[in-house]
Amino acid sequence: MIGRLAPSPTGAQHVGNARTYLIAWLSVRSRGGRIVLRIEDIDSPRVKPGAEQQAYYDLQWLGFDWDEGPILQTRRMEEYRAALVQLQRRELVYPCTCTRSDVDRAASAPHLEHEGPVYPGTCAGRRVRDEAELAHRPYCWRFRVPAESPTFLDGFRGLTRIDLRQVGGDFVVWKTPLPGMTTSLPAYQLAVVVDDAAQGVTEVVRGDDLLPSTPRQLLLYQALGLTPPQFVHVPLVVGPDGRRLAKRHGDTRLSSLREAGVRPEMLLGLLAWSCGWLTAIEPIVLRELLPLFRLETIPREPFVLTPELLGRIGYG
Numbered sequence: 636m637i638g639r640l641a642p643s644p645t646g647a648q649h650v651g652n653a654r655t656y657l658i659a660w661l662s663v664r665s666r667g668g669r670i671v672l673r674i675e676d677i678d679s680p681r682v683k684p685g686a687e688q689q690a691y692y693d694l695q696w697l698g699f700d701w702d703e704g705p706i707l708q709t710r711r712m713e714e715y716r717a718a719l720v721q722l723q724r725r726e727l728v729y730p731c732t733c734t735r736s737d738v739d740r741a742a743s744a745p746h747l748e749h750e751g752p753v754y755p756g757t758c759a760g761r762r763v764r765d766e767a768e769l770a771h772r773p774y775c776w777r778f779r780v781p782a783e784s785p786t787f788l789d790g791f792r793g794l795t796r797i798d799l800r801q802v803g804g805d806f807v808v809w810k811t812p813l814p815g816m817t818t819s820l821p822a823y824q825l826a827v828v829v830d831d832a833a834q835g836v837t838e839v840v841r842g843d844d845l846l847p848s849t850p851r852q853l854l855l856y857q858a859l860g861l862t863p864p865q866f867v868h869v870p871l872v873v874g875p876d877g878r879r880l881a882k883r884h885g886d887t888r889l890s891s892l893r894e895a896g897v898r899p900e901m902l903l904g905l906l907a908w909s910c911g912w913l914t915a916i917e918p919i920v921l922r923e924l925l926p927l928f929r930l931e932t933i934p935r936e937p938f939v940l941t942p943e944l945l946g947r948i949g950y951g
């Protein structure tokens with residue numbers, strides 16, 4: 636069993652991230668498995684200076700440990716490049732010159748908040764060799780989504796079915812270079828598959844905001860001849876208004892809780908209670924949660940974090 640923690644240093648880690656890491660870590664550790672720490676730092680220009688170091692402090696503060704890593708995505712460009720070449724050899728991808736506003740303008744149907752419109756297929760008639768004629772314009776590489784999207788048996792939600800032709804359509808595996816830059820970067824979808832496979836990850840626990848990514852990643856596993864992990868998507872932490880945790884809900888950064896003197900055992904107690912492993916919010920250390928961990932007791936609904944609950948662990 637190998638699991639992973641995969642923070643993105645695009646900002647601070649907050650209480651929502653901590654809950655997902657807790658479930659991911661306990662799920663693997665309670666069965667004697669290993670943990671890989673991977674830093675998903677290819678999301679420039681959103682990567683923030685100092686956020687990587689801060690993520691280590693945050694994880695250690697709560698008592699998380701890992702057997703391998705930190706592995707930085709920015710050090711693994713050759714591997715991602717090699718995967719793109721494999722996809723190109725099989726004509727599974729094509730160069731796309733559409734800008735974001737081209738795609739927005741062509742979109743007919745309303746779309747999910749985080750997903751963006753369905754790519755209308757404007758460039759789908761291109762072949763890989765047509766890249767030669769595009770030397771003067773920026774382009775990304777898109778994966779051709781087949782008629783049937785893969786369904787999967789999620790470890791928390793059960794059988795899950797998402798039709799990619801209705802969610803996003805052909806998706807980007809290699810991004811358009813940023814203005815003024817000559818080098819381009821892999822998209823999250825490609826990097827995460829190459830990494831999870833190379834790092835031997837057998838279980839991916841993550842927030843259910845990433846559900847639409849999973850059929851895409853399964854297509855990439857298939858295309859690259861790799862074995863996918865077990866996917867487990869857990870509900871997010873939301874604010875009192877039901878929207879995912881964000882600045883408008885106040886400061887829930889782990890670093891802020893720490894600086895305000897909140898004890899990590901209190902936060903763990905709150906999160907363990909929210910997952911149904913404790914009947915009351917009481918201090919507990921990570922090790923003591925190992926025998927209490929159950930995926931089945933985690934509520935299906937998002938966890939609503941209120942100022943009142945934060946007050947009960949000594950914050951605010």
Ligand code: GLU
Pocket residue numbers: 641642643675827840841842845
């Ligand atoms: N780095 C992503 C995040 O922090 C997680 C990606 C994943 O779990 O696949 O949201």
Ligand code: ZN
Pocket residue numbers: 730731732733756757758759
């Ligand atoms: Zn296009």
